[in-house]
Amino acid sequence: MKQLLDKHINLVVDMHGCPNRCMHCWLGDVPNNIIPDAMDLKIVNRFKEYFKDVTFYSWLREPDFFQDYKNRWTLDNELSNTKPNRFELASFYKIVRDINYVKFLKEVGTKKVQLTFFGMEELTDKYIGRKGAFNELLLATTILQENDISPRWQIFINEENKDEILDVIHIAKNNNVKDIFIHAGSCDGNNRKLYDIRINKEDIYKELIPYYLDYNELLTEKECYKLLENDNSYFIPDSSELVINITSDYNMYFNYTNPSKKWRIGNVFDDNFEEIVNRIINKDIEAIRIAKSIPIKDLVKKYGNYNSNRVFFLDDYKMYLLNNELNNN
Numbered sequence: 001m002k003q004l005l006d007k008h009i010n011l012v013v014d015m016h017g018c019p020n021r022c023m024h025c026w027l028g029d030v031p032n033n034i035i036p037d038a039m040d041l042k043i044v045n046r047f048k049e050y051f052k053d054v055t056f057y058s059w060l061r062e063p064d065f066f067q068d069y070k071n072r073w074t075l076d077n078e079l080s081n082t083k084p085n086r087f088e089l090a091s092f093y094k095i096v097r098d099i100n101y102v103k104f105l106k107e108v109g110t111k112k113v114q115l116t117f118f119g120m121e122e123l124t125d126k127y128i129g130r131k132g133a134f135n136e137l138l139l140a141t142t143i144l145q146e147n148d149i150s151p152r153w154q155i156f157i158n159e160e161n162k163d164e165i166l167d168v169i170h171i172a173k174n175n176n177v178k179d180i181f182i183h184a185g186s187c188d189g190n191n192r193k194l195y196d197i198r199i200n201k202e203d204i205y206k207e208l209i210p211y212y213l214d215y216n217e218l219l220t221e222k223e224c225y226k227l228l229e230n231d232n233s234y235f236i237p238d239s240s241e242l243v244i245n246i247t248s249d250y251n252m253y254f255n256y257t258n259p260s261k262k263w264r265i266g267n268v269f270d271d272n273f274e275e276i277v278n279r280i281i282n283k284d285i286e287a288i289r290i291a292k293s294i295p296i297k298d299l300v301k302k303y304g305n306y307n308s309n310r311v312f313f314l315d316d317y318k319m320y321l322l323n324n325e326l327n328n329n
């Protein structure tokens, strides 16, 4: 007999993909397949048999990347016992193409929307994977401001674009953007492929430091190495909320890192669901079994680079090391 667990689970489903192909995307290059609308209930019902409280999101990547985004938002709400959040995210692709979209954002209470830059026009277009993206981001900034929604500019920095970041900040100021932050991102998914051009700490110009996210916690790889080389503990990722990412092939992953083979929990429709629920509750998947078998000090000795000044936050670095082990195993 099925047991209804007194737990809340968030289901984040990649139903329509994303118009962008970002070179830093932490999800990696997941395909842009479409999940038919009618599958939403089938997915939710599988979980509602076991979890008392379910929240459904129809997007894992670009929010509202649907023809009828209004109806999709209504459906997401109807499927959820605890209502989904809007977060500070929206589709800039839609903002510049559909005059009604920004009005919808207002209706659902959006106060702020994050927009992402990778330098000036050529580099931003290159890193987002779409010609015209930089100009769309500028236009989206204006449209949001005209509708009393505050744009927040997120700027990714690396060795290739570092000389352009100050120019981006000047443009932000000229456009009256007050909320600006810079970071290198986690070394995960597609961003992992950019390890070689990850910014060195000494190459972050001092004018950029006031904008750098949590700069005081930023370490060089060498500093991470020194902190971890005698660490006997194990890096077991966890999150405060239970969040399951579901890709368009109905495979499920925790939301810690990129959806790759060893992080896979199982398939919504192909696997025994009681077994899936056990794996979710007990975090019983291959990646975590491997994480429990190798202490951090061994991971850093195997995969760390003591001579590197590339920047990391410590937990992101641990995840980077663990994913090296998983790729190698």
Ligand code: SF4
Residues within 6 Å of the ligand: 018, 019, 020, 021, 022, 024, 025, 026, 027, 060, 061, 062
């Ligand atoms: S980072 Fe976001 S916008 Fe870029 S490809 Fe990934 S999901 Fe799409």
